[in-house]
Amino acid sequence: MSAVAPVRLTGTSPAPQADPAGTVAVHESPEQAAPAPAAAGHEAPVMDVRLRRVPWLLAALVLGLVLAALVSVGTGQYSISPAEVVAGLRRALTGAAAPDRATQMADAALVTVRLPRVLMALLVGAALACGGALMQGVFGNPLAEPGIVGVSSGAAAAACIVIVFGLTFLGEWTMVAGAFVGGLVATAVVYTTARQDGRTEVVTLVLTGIAVNAVGGAVIALMTFLGDSSAREEIVFWQLGSLNGSRWDHVWIVTPVVLVCLAASLLSARSLDLLALGEKPARHLGVDVERLRLSVVVLVALLTSAAVAFAGIISFVGLVVPHLIRMMVGPGHRVLLPASMLGGALLLAVADTVARTAVPYADLPIGLLTALVGGPFFFYLIRRTRRGAGGWS
Amino acid sequence: MSTAPLSPGEVTLEARGVTVHLGGTPILTEVDLDLRRGEVTVLVGPNGAGKSTLFGVLAGDIAPRAGTVRIIAGSPAAGGSASRELADVSALRPKELSRRRAVQMQDSRLAFSFTARDAVEMGRAPWVGTPEEERDDEVIAAALAAGEVTHLAARQVPSLSGGERSRVAFARLLAQETEILLLDEPTAALDIRHQEHVIAAARARARAGATVMVIVHDLSLAAAYADRIVLLEDGRVRAVGSPAEVLTAELLSEVYQHPVTVLTAPEGGELLIVPVRRRPDADAPAPLEIPMELPA
Numbered sequence: 001m002s003a004v005a006p007v008r009l010t011g012t013s014p015a016p017q018a019d020p021a022g023t024v025a026v027h028e029s030p031e032q033a034a035p036a037p038a039a040a041g042h043e044a045p046v047m048d049v050r051l052r053r054v055p056w057l058l059a060a061l062v063l064g065l066v067l068a069a070l071v072s073v074g075t076g077q078y079s080i081s082p083a084e085v086v087a088g089l090r091r092a093l094t095g096a097a098a099p100d101r102a103t104q105m106a107d108a109a110l111v112t113v114r115l116p117r118v119l120m121a122l123l124v125g126a127a128l129a130c131g132g133a134l135m136q137g138v139f140g141n142p143l144a145e146p147g148i149v150g151v152s153s154g155a156a157a158a159a160c161i162v163i164v165f166g167l168t169f170l171g172e173w174t175m176v177a178g179a180f181v182g183g184l185v186a187t188a189v190v191y192t193t194a195r196q197d198g199r200t201e202v203v204t205l206v207l208t209g210i211a212v213n214a215v216g217g218a219v220i221a222l223m224t225f226l227g228d229s230s231a232r233e234e235i236v237f238w239q240l241g242s243l244n245g246s247r248w249d250h251v252w253i254v255t256p257v258v259l260v261c262l263a264a265s266l267l268s269a270r271s272l273d274l275l276a277l278g279e280k281p282a283r284h285l286g287v288d289v290e291r292l293r294l295s296v297v298v299l300v301a302l303l304t305s306a307a308v309a310f311a312g313i314i315s316f317v318g319l320v321v322p323h324l325i326r327m328m329v330g331p332g333h334r335v336l337l338p339a340s341m342l343g344g345a346l347l348l349a350v351a352d353t354v355a356r357t358a359v360p361y362a363d364l365p366i367g368l369l370t371a372l373v374g375g376p377f378f379f380y381l382i383r384r385t386r387r388g389a390g391g392w393s
Numbered sequence: 394m395s396t397a398p399l400s401p402g403e404v405t406l407e408a409r410g411v412t413v414h415l416g417g418t419p420i421l422t423e424v425d426l427d428l429r430r431g432e433v434t435v436l437v438g439p440n441g442a443g444k445s446t447l448f449g450v451l452a453g454d455i456a457p458r459a460g461t462v463r464i465i466a467g468s469p470a471a472g473g474s475a476s477r478e479l480a481d482v483s484a485l486r487p488k489e490l491s492r493r494r495a496v497q498m499q500d501s502r503l504a505f506s507f508t509a510r511d512a513v514e515m516g517r518a519p520w521v522g523t524p525e526e527e528r529d530d531e532v533i534a535a536a537l538a539a540g541e542v543t544h545l546a547a548r549q550v551p552s553l554s555g556g557e558r559s560r561v562a563f564a565r566l567l568a569q570e571t572e573i574l575l576l577d578e579p580t581a582a583l584d585i586r587h588q589e590h591v592i593a594a595a596r597a598r599a600r601a602g603a604t605v606m607v608i609v610h611d612l613s614l615a616a617a618y619a620d621r622i623v624l625l626e627d628g629r630v631r632a633v634g635s636p637a638e639v640l641t642a643e644l645l646s647e648v649y650q651h652p653v654t655v656l657t658a659p660e661g662g663e664l665l666i667v668p669v670r671r672r673p674d675a676d677a678p679a680p681l682e683i684p685m686e687l688p689a
Contacts, residue, residue: 004492004571006525007603010535049547138506180413274515276504281456285518286491331505 132318137272147315150212158182177330179305241367316374408458438625516568540564
């Protein structure tokens with residue numbers, strides 16, 4: 001098939017036809033009457049002011065992330081200063097021996113306990129925030145969030161089944177695979193029931209979430225009933241959400257899944273922008289909407305299940321982070337997705353540090369903390385919409 | 394590259410025997426339609442005549458139960474020959490269609506707080522990765538100006554009025570720079586000035602080599618700017634032709650089931666289509682004359 005060229009709006013069109021009477025209207029405005037060189041010379045009339053903040057925001061997020069990770073790794077019952085952390089990390093990487101016994105203990109705590117936990121916090125935070133941003137994009141609704149619409153509880157319910165029946169058919173991966181299937185089923189149910197003409201009303205979405213969460217909760221309750229006391233203990237940990245007990249083998253399982261999904265999500269950024277126009281207009285602009293929807297739904301389920309599989313239900317990260325990022329730099333997904341990943345990682349690194357240190361000798365469930373902050377934020381969002389300030393920002 | 398001679402009147406989008414049923418009810422029956430290059434075709438008809446369904450079929454949104462829709466394959470500059478091949482719309486991928494035809498829907502909402510400029514920039518999506526991408530800024534500026542929304546460029550679309558959003562959608566349609574432009578009631582939310590402006594700008598695109606089809610309800614507006622009028626009635630094409638041929642008092646009165654007068658404007662000589670308005674008491678006998686002289 002031969003190449004298709006545009007019928008140009010500026011400069012010379014490939015096939016102009018003289019009709020002075022007809023063209024007057026478009027050339028009325030002075031900008032339009034200016035010939036091509038002038039048009040090329042004048043800047044795009046107004047830049048979105050929010051876009052100027054992008055480099056600052058990204059720099060701040062990366063800096064914050066590094067600082068938070070260093071502080072988090074050093075904080076706990078056994079305190080290690082940032083300088084010692086850096087030295088300890090270098091020793092761990094190069095395999096050099098620690099100079100004295102106290103440093104050996106510090107290195108052991110650092111490498112076997114703190115480091116996997118902080119890495120899990122970063123991965124889970126990035127996965128949840130990215131999953132939230134993707135879901136909001138594909139639903140065309142900023143209230144869509146894996147926790148609220150029940151994807152997390154679907155994944156957790158399936159993970160509970162894996163725990164109680166002691167399923168191990170995929171070895172270490174059984175938990176992630178089970179959570180993925182549960183998350184995918186829940187996403188599919190929400191997706192097929194809550195959408196109408198490519199959009200989702202807030203009320204429908206929240207009601208669908210209540211229904212899916214109820215079923216997920218019932219399955220979890222049933223599993224709690226059926227399980228023995230050790231399974232029950234594990235299930236309770238799921239529902240609270242915690243990074244306590246993160247191990248290196250968890251990190252090795254979650255890392256590839258999350259990194260691949262984060263990278264893949266960036267590929268759909270532009271198409272998600274167009275989807276904000278609605279499904280038909282997006283298709284008119286060349287988006288293969290069916291394929292986009294399918295791939296995003298699978299990505300959301302994968303990201304959520306990877307996060308939920310070892311950390312349990314940590315809600316509201318996917319709601320709060322993308323919303324704050326949108327307020328700062330606008331809704332364009334090419335910025336929103338990477339910034340949300342960084343923001344989510346930062347938020348969970350900080351939240352986990354607080355969870356470990358707020359109460360001496362106690363490890364608070366991180367899901368409790370995020371819900372404590374996220375719940376009121378959700379109220380605020382609903383109030384904001386009801387004020388009807390021209391829709392969701 | 395030599396500029397190919399224009400072949401005015403070349404068919405760029407054709408429908409043949411298009412039949413659509415929705416929920417068992419026939420909405421369109423055996424509709425034939427040709428859209429030609431350089432022309433503005435205006436689709437008119439009463440509510441429920443099937444305008445929006447036909448529009449959806451031409452845009453590639455609705456697959457007809459029977460019949461075909463074919464769209465021009467090559468570009469006017471690339472081929473050079475007077476007649477180019479037509480390709481079946483259902484056989485083309487969304488990306489290929491998006492470089493051939495742009496669509497403005499009635500509903501111009503946007504889910505997130507993109508600015509008007511962002512929304513117009515979305516019209517450039519089909520050309521990403523082609524040399525055309527270099528012209529993005531220039532084209533977006535021209536499209537904003539043509540939609541008279543340059544001053545709204547930095548505003549967030551959800552905060553705009555319905556008419557402003559509709560003009561932003563029109564600017565996006567122009568920014569797509571396709572050969573075929575399909576517009577479903579682009580003037581519905583607009584004031585008089587912008588109604589005239591948008592239709593005139595669409596007509597200017599036709600004169601520059603595009604193919605334009607517009608649905609409008611205002612028959613006088615249709616008469617002023619259409620090269621051809623297609624009148625739909627109950628899912629069939631009732632009449633096709635120039636405004637003077639189709640917009641007759643007799644035909645319109647029958648199709649719209651309301652008496653209609655067709656006048657000629659004192660200046661310009663365009664047709665003015667006016668419904669005959671009867672006040673509720675018009676059938677009543679003439680009111681009694683009340684003597685104005687007061688008794689002495």
